[in-house]
Amino acid sequence: xxxxxxxxxxxxxxxxxxxxxxxxxxxxxxxxxxxxxxxxxxxxxxxxxxxxxxxxxxxxxxxxxxxxxxxxxxxxxxxxxxxxxxxxxxxxxxxxxxxxxxxxxxxxxxxxxxxxxxxxxxxxxxxxxxxxxxxxxxxxxxxxxxxxxxxxxxxxxxxxxxxxxxxxxxxxxxxxxxxxxxxxxxxxxxxxxxxxxxxxxxxxxxxxxxxxxxxxxxxxxxxxxxxxxxxxxxxxxxxxxxxxxxxxxxxxxxxxxxxxxxxxxxxxxxxxxxxxxxxxxxxxxxxxxxxxxxxxxxx
Amino acid sequence: xxxxxxxxxxxxxxxxxxxxxxxxxxxxxxxxxxxxxxxxxxxxxxxxxxxxxxxxxxxxxxxxxxxxxxxxxxxxxxxxxxxxxxxxxxxxxxxxxxxxxxxxxxxxxxxxxxxxxxxxxxxxxxxxxxxxxxxxxxxxxxxxxxxxxxxxxxxxxxxxxxxxxxxxxxxxxxxxxxxxxxxxxxxxxxxxxxxxxxxxxxxxxxxxxxxxxxxxxxxxxxxxxxxxxxxxxxxxxxxxxxxxxxxxxxxxxxxxxxxxxxxxxxxxxxxxxxxxxxxxxxxxxxxxxxxxxxxxxxxxxxxxxxxxxxxxxxxx
Numbered sequence: 001x002x003x004x005x006x007x008x009x010x011x012x013x014x015x016x017x018x019x020x021x022x023x024x025x026x027x028x029x030x031x032x033x034x035x036x037x038x039x040x041x042x043x044x045x046x047x048x049x050x051x052x053x054x055x056x057x058x059x060x061x062x063x064x065x066x067x068x069x070x071x072x073x074x075x076x077x078x079x080x081x082x083x084x085x086x087x088x089x090x091x092x093x094x095x096x097x098x099x100x101x102x103x104x105x106x107x108x109x110x111x112x113x114x115x116x117x118x119x120x121x122x123x124x125x126x127x128x129x130x131x132x133x134x135x136x137x138x139x140x141x142x143x144x145x146x147x148x149x150x151x152x153x154x155x156x157x158x159x160x161x162x163x164x165x166x167x168x169x170x171x172x173x174x175x176x177x178x179x180x181x182x183x184x185x186x187x188x189x190x191x192x193x194x195x196x197x198x199x200x201x202x203x204x205x206x207x208x209x210x211x212x213x214x215x216x217x218x219x220x221x222x223x224x225x226x227x228x229x230x231x232x233x234x235x236x237x238x239x240x241x242x243x244x245x246x247x248x249x250x251x252x253x254x255x256x257x258x259x260x261x262x263x264x265x266x267x268x269x270x271x272x273x274x275x276x277x278x279x280x281x282x283x284x285x286x287x288x289x290x291x292x293x294x295x296x297x298x299x
Numbered sequence: 300x301x302x303x304x305x306x307x308x309x310x311x312x313x314x315x316x317x318x319x320x321x322x323x324x325x326x327x328x329x330x331x332x333x334x335x336x337x338x339x340x341x342x343x344x345x346x347x348x349x350x351x352x353x354x355x356x357x358x359x360x361x362x363x364x365x366x367x368x369x370x371x372x373x374x375x376x377x378x379x380x381x382x383x384x385x386x387x388x389x390x391x392x393x394x395x396x397x398x399x400x401x402x403x404x405x406x407x408x409x410x411x412x413x414x415x416x417x418x419x420x421x422x423x424x425x426x427x428x429x430x431x432x433x434x435x436x437x438x439x440x441x442x443x444x445x446x447x448x449x450x451x452x453x454x455x456x457x458x459x460x461x462x463x464x465x466x467x468x469x470x471x472x473x474x475x476x477x478x479x480x481x482x483x484x485x486x487x488x489x490x491x492x493x494x495x496x497x498x499x500x501x502x503x504x505x506x507x508x509x510x511x512x513x514x515x516x517x518x519x520x521x522x523x524x525x526x527x528x529x530x531x532x533x534x535x536x537x538x539x540x541x542x543x544x545x546x547x548x549x550x551x552x553x554x555x556x557x558x559x560x561x562x563x564x565x566x567x568x569x570x571x572x573x574x575x576x577x578x579x580x581x582x583x584x585x586x587x588x589x590x591x592x593x594x595x596x597x598x599x600x601x602x603x604x605x606x607x608x609x610x611x612x613x614x615x
Binding site for chain 1: 313314317318320321325326328329436437439440441442444445448449451452456547548550551552554555558569570572573574576578581582585588589592593596
C-alpha cells in the first residue's frame with residue numbers, strides 16, 4: 001500500500017494519471033492475492049454457468065419427462081433428473097441466473113441507498129441521531145427473520161425478495177459508510193476544502209465519498225454472499241419466486257421429500273450455493289486485505 | 300456497575316420503541332385484501348369479516364395503533380388464527396425448545412470456534428493454520444439447511460445412527476434429547492464456528508505480540524500457562540462482544556434448522572405461520588425474538604464492562 005500512497009503525493013503527476021496508477025496497483029495486488037484468485041476463479045465459473053445457461057443446457061428447465069423421473073447423475077443427465085423428470089442441470093444453471101440477478105440487485109440498491117444514508121448521517125450530525133436510531137432498530141432484528149417477515153407480508157415474488165433483502169441489509173451498509181465518512185470529515189484536506197469555500201455537495205462528492213469507497217467495496221462483496229444465501233434460505237422456506245421457477249432454494253425445498261431416494265436433487269443445488277457463497281467470501285477477504293489494510297487479519 | 304446496567308437499559312429504550320413500531324408498520328404493508336387471501340376463494344363475506352375483526356383491520360389505523368401498544372403493555376400480541384391460541388402464550392410454550400437447541404449450538408460454537416482460532420494463531424502460517432482457516436471459510440459459506448439435509452442423508456438414511464428429526468425434552472430423556480439435537484446443533488453452529496474462529500485467530504495473534512506475553516515467557520512460564528492464562532484471558536474480552544451477533548445468527552438459523560429437522564420450536568412455529576399467512580403469529584414471533592435479543596445484547600454489554608474496566612470508566 002505504501003507505494004500507492006507515494007504515487008498520490010508525487011508532485012508533477014496529474015491527479016487523473018496518479019488515480020489510474022493507484023487503480024492499476026490495486027488490481028495487480030488483488031490478482032496476486034491467493035484467496036482473491038480462488039474466489040475470482042470460482043465466481044467466474046458461476047457467472048459463466050448463469051450466462052451460458054441456454055448453451056450448457058438446451059433443455060427447458062421446466063420441461064417435464066415423466067419417463068425419465070429420478071434418474072441419478074450420468075453422462076446423459078449430468079446432474080440427474082427430479083420427480084418430474086426435469087433436467088437438474090438445466091434447473092441448477094437457470095437457478096444460478098436468478099441467484100446472481102437478485103444478489104446484484106441487492107448490491108446495487110445497497111450501494112446507492114447505503115451510501116446516501118451513510119453519507120447524510122456521517123456528514124450532517126443533526127441527522128445522525130435520527131437515522132442511526134432507525135438503523136439500530138432494524139439491525140436489532142435477526143437479519144434472516146426480518147427478511148422472512150417482510151417477504152411473508154409482501155408475498156412471494158422476485159421484486160419482493162429484493163425489497164425484503166434490501167430493507168434488512170441497507171442499514172448495515174449505511175453504518176459502514178457512515179463510520180468512514182465521520183473519520184474522513186475530520187481530515188485536514190476536507191477542512192481545507194471547507195476553508196476554500198466548497199459547498200457541502202462538492203465536499204461530499206469530491207473529497208469524502210471517493211475516499212470512503214474501500215470499506216464499502218469490501219462490505220458489498222460480503223453482502224453479495226449474504227444476499228445469495230438469504231435468498232436461497234427464504235425460497236427454501238417457500239418465500240421465493242413461485243415454483244416451477246427454478247431457484248436453488250425452490251429446487252431443494254421440492255427435492256426434500258425425495259432425499260432418501262434421490263439425494264442428488266438437493267445435493268447439487270446446495271453445493272452450487274455453497275460454492276457461490278464461498279467465492280464471494282474469498283473475494284471479500286481479498287478486497288479487505290488489499291483495500292483496507294487496517295482491517296486485515298494478520299498474515 | 301449499577302450505573303453501567305442502568306445506562307445500557309436506558310440506551311435500549313429508543314430501540315425497543317422503534318422495534319415495536321416497525322413490527323406494527325410491517326403488518327400494514329400487506330398488499331390488497333388480506334382477508335380474501337386468508338379465507339380462501341370460497342370464503343363468505345361473513346367469514347372475511349370475522350378475519351378482518353380478528354386482525355383488527357376493521358378499525359381505523361390510529362385505533363389499531365393504540366390497541367397494539369395497549370396490548371403490548373399487557374403482553375397481549377393477539378391470537379394466532381392458525382392455532383386459535385394466544386400468540387404470547389404459544390411463543391413461550393415453544394421458546395424452551397429453541398433455547399435448548401441454541402444453547403447446545405452456542406456451546407459447540409464456543410468450543411470449536413475458540414479451539415480452531417487458537418490452533419491457527421499458535422501455528423501461524425503453518426499447514427495447521429491453513430487447514431483451520433479453510434475450515435472456517437467452509438463454515439461461513441455453507442448453507443446451514445443444506446448441511447442439515449446432507450447430514451440426514453448420511454447419518455440417518457444411510458448409517459441409521461441418529462434420528463432424522465423430532466424432539467425429546469431434556470428433562471424427560473437427556474440421552475434422547477442429545478440424540479435428537481446433535482445434528483441440528485452442529486448444522487446450526489457451523490457458520491458461527493467459522494466466524495468465531497476467524498475472530499479468535501486475529502485477536503489471539505494481536506495479544507501474543509503484547510509485552511506482557513513476552514514478559515510471561517521471559518520469566519520462564521511454560522507455554523500452556525502463557526497461552527492458557529495470560530493470552531487467552533485477554534483475547535476473550537473482544538470475543539465477548541461478538542456473542543451478541545452469534546446469538547442473533549443462531550436465532551435466525553434456528554428457523555430453518557428446526558424446519559429441516561422437524562423440531563417443534565419457535566422456528567418451526569414461524570415457518571408454518573408464514574406458509575399459512577398467520578400474520579399475528581409472524582408479527583408477535585418476530586417481536587418477541589427481537590426483544591429477547593435486545594435483552595441478551597444488554598447482558599453482553601454489561602458482561603463486557605465487567606470484564607474490561609476500561610470500558611466501565613470510559614463510557615459507563
